[in-house]
Amino acid sequence: MIIRHSPDLRYSDVTPKQVYLNRRRFLAASGVAGLALPFAARAAKLSTTKSSNLGGNEKVTSKEIVSGYNNYYEFGTGKQDPAENAPKWKVPSPWTVQIGGEVMKPKTFDLDAIMKLAPVEERIYRHRCVEAWSIVVPWIGFSLNNLLKQVEPTAKAKFVQFDTYYDPKIMLSPREAGIPFPYKEGLRLDEAMHNLTLLGMGMYGETLPNQNGAPLRLVIPWKYGFKSIKSVNKITFVETQPKTDWAAYAPGEYGFYSNVNPKRDHPRWTQAKERRLGEGFLGRGIEKDTVMFNGYGDQVAGMYTGMDLMKNY
Amino acid sequence: MSKILSSKWTKVFLFIASLAPLAYVVSRAFQNNLTANPIEYITHFTGDWTIRYLMFTLAITPLRNLLNQPKLTRFRRMLGLFAYFYGCLHFLIWSVLDKQLDPHVMWEDILKRWYITVGMAALLGLTPLAITSTAGWVRRLGYKRWQKLHRIVYGCAALGVIHYWLLVKSDIRLPLMYGAILTALLVYRWVVSMRKQPPAPKRVPVGVVR
Structure with a gap:
């Protein structure tokens, strides 16, 4: 017998009303409501129907590191900036995602409606940044x-x-x-429809911290991290390859595909190795060999047969 | 003002103050608080202080002239040596902690990565200046030659700024700021040297027979 948990969790349910009302009363009473307190960033529990470990035999990176070391240029270009600045952002509610372009039924979804589309599950993925560091994260979401x-x-x-x-x-x-x-990213249709491409709403059993892309982001584990766009509010189907931020900024350094590829070096640093954060002596990180498609080749290499990945980097 | 500048204690204070960044990063290390990527953090930290001390060093001469405080020159060598000190730490962190002293990997990096090539060149350029920073060396070389040699620091500072510029991904505000400061400091020197030059001797047009 298959026991299915009903996926009827609504986003507005995840922070119990009592809790946020109390917090507001507390803020008003203490007269500090004007201060940019990170109340909007408070995480809430997210329950999941199942958990799959797609990170292999590797240790999950601590939540402190994953939420304390980020690239989110809108909130600062230093690695610690987003953790400091993003929590002050009050995520708009309801969060809407406008979907249009080459589609039969363009539609704007709000997050509650999106959460009902499929059972929310946990997936542990390896995550490799183009800057040659990597982490292992238990994401929550479902296939895009x-x-x-x-x-x-x-x-x-x-x-x-x-x-x-x-x-x-x-x-x-x-x-x-x-x-x-606004930051733009893009995928080929088959990549976007691939089961591994995750629409993420949480991590470590909770909703996403703002610096990790609250309330809704992509996670594409076989590509460099910047492809996994954060805080998505617009999705457009198009006929030609979109102009994505990093590929437009420095086409010789960052390609449209940006599949993890140890053979194709970034012009300014090697991609053959990566530093796994938080491990090793005093958490200084350990050096690891980078694997083609970040180790997800079995599932995704088929999409690129016949393509020269040194040219289509 | 000039009393403070000539006091021995000012120099002692400046020396201790210049060790403060090192003390700060060591204390963070003991608290296990070097961010999620400690090697990157301490590499950037020491790099930042190298370039700051290069700017401090190069600011001494213009400040001395503009404020009419000749005593300021007393601190120039110490600041320059601190720039070299933080630069060496920066290099050691890269070579020992990041590259595990693997000569092959390091050499490949120096050849293939422009920002490393440029950074290495800057540090190598500073080395003879650090060695010849003593009074003995000024005497041995003679002041004029010593001064000429030490003009290498302008090139090293420029390489330092380029090194920084090449390694940022897209936010160039800080390298731009250091570039602007360095440009101002060098333009000041250029203007002063143009003024000091004696007027050009009258030229007799070629072919004029008197």
Whole structure:
């Protein structure tokens, strides 16, 4: 007998009303409501229907590291900046994701509706940054294809473009960060529909911290981390390869595909090795050999047969 | 002002103050608080202080002239040596902790990665200056020659800024700031040297027979 937990969890349910009301009362009473306290960033429990370890035999990285060392240029370009600045951001509620472009049924979803589309599960993935560091993270979410198939892509849809939420009032300007905002990423349609491509809503059993891309992000474990776009609020199906942020900024350094590839060095550093954060003596990290497709080749290499991955990096 | 500048204690204070960044990072290490990527953090930390001390060193001469405080020169050598000191720590962290002293890996990095090539060149350029920073060496070389040799520091500082510029991903604000400071410090020297030059001797046009 298959016991299915009903996926009827609503996003607004995850923070019990009592809790946030109390917090507001507390803030009002103590007269510090004007202070940018990180109340919006408070994580709430997320229950999952199952857990799969797709990280192999590797140790899960501590939550402190995963939520304390981030690239999220909208909140600062230093590794510690997002953990400091992003919690002050009050994630808009309801969170909406506008899906359009080459589709039969363009639609704007709110997060509660998205959460109902499929059972929410935990998946442990290895995560490899283009900067040659890596972590192992227990993400929570479900395959992105559960959402994408809702809008029925047309025959013209060859690529999918994703946009990150952008609010110039609280985030860096493109001039300061050096890259265009809103941040854009993209996948080929088959990559976007691949089961491993996760639409993430949480990690470590809770909702996502802001610096990790709350409330909704992608996780594409065989590609460099910057492909796994954070805080997605717009998805567009397009016919031609979209202009993604890093590939547009420095095409010789960051490609559209950005599959993890130990043979294709970044012009300024080697991609043959990576530093696994948080392990080794005094947590100084251990050096590991980087594996093609970050070790997910069995599942994804088929999508790239016949392609020269040194050219299509 | 000049009393403070000529006091022995000011120098002692400056020496101790210049060790403060090192003390800070060591204390963070003991608290196990060097961020999620400690090697990267201490590499960047020591690199930052190297470039700051290079700027401090190069700021002494213009400040001395603008404020009319000749005594400021007393601190120049110490600041320059601290730039070299933090630069050596920066190099040691890269070579020992990051590259595990693997000569093959290090050499490949120096050849293949421009920012490392440039950074190495800057540190190598500073080495003879650190060695010849003593009064004995000024005497041995003669002041004019010593001064000429020590102009290498301008090139090293420029390489340091380029090194920084090459390694940031997209946010160039800090390298840009150091580039601007360095440009101002060098333009100041250039203007001063142009003024000091004696007027050019009158030229007699070629072919004029008198």
